[in-house]
Amino acid sequence: MFPSSDDLATRDALKAFLRRAAPCLSVGLTAADAMTYGAAIAGLEAAGAALLHFDVMDGVFCPGFTAGPPLVAASRTKMLKDVHLMVADPIAVIPAALKAGADIVHVHPEGLSHLHRALAMLDVEVAGRPARRVLRAVALNPATPADVVAPVLGDIDMVTLLAVDPGWSGGAPDAALGRKVERLRRLAGEAGADPLIAIDGGITEATIGVAAGFRPDIIVSGSAVFKAGASVADNLEGLRRAAGR
């Protein structure tokens, strides 16, 4: 469900809250009908979703465009705002994402010259909420090795492994992704770090069991929640059941 004020007190408390719900679903709002985003958010809250995932696309880093920080700001919700910056210049977008109230911000290292700088920009309090810091996340494309995050494991709270290139669809969690999760766990252990691990892309009722088998803390799903035919509540329940929750 939703985090209590104790769960929100520190980054570690928030990570522990998300781990208690593992695999916690982060639901991609942009898969919903844009004319009904408000109703979609209300439906997710009623169905007990804890994380609302925003795919921010700029048409440069990935195909397609989405509304970005203005949509994050306009989305009034008790869910945590999980913002995935799929943009060519995250450093330019981070200030607006923070101002919009993001609780988690993902940056991609691919094409980014200054990953440390971007992560340092995320080391701030959540906009408008007291004494709580943003969770700093790095998202990796399927072809990007887990080792890329090794130098920054001490500076991040979460790593998201994509099963599909940003902006595309059709990927699915597979054995290679499982090996990448294991490699990430090993790197984190060596660094004395303990990031949340998320899997994103190609998640359906048929594939979520494979993803859950890799024991991630978070699984991102959009289309399988909003476009799978049944109601949002039933689709969420089906995903949770198939994930073994």
Ligand SMILES: O=C(CO)[C@@H](O)[C@H](O)COP(=O)(O)O
């Ligand atoms: O970020 C990406 C990659 O384009 C997506 O994986 C979405 O985050 C999830 O979308 P669905 O495939 O679940 O609709």
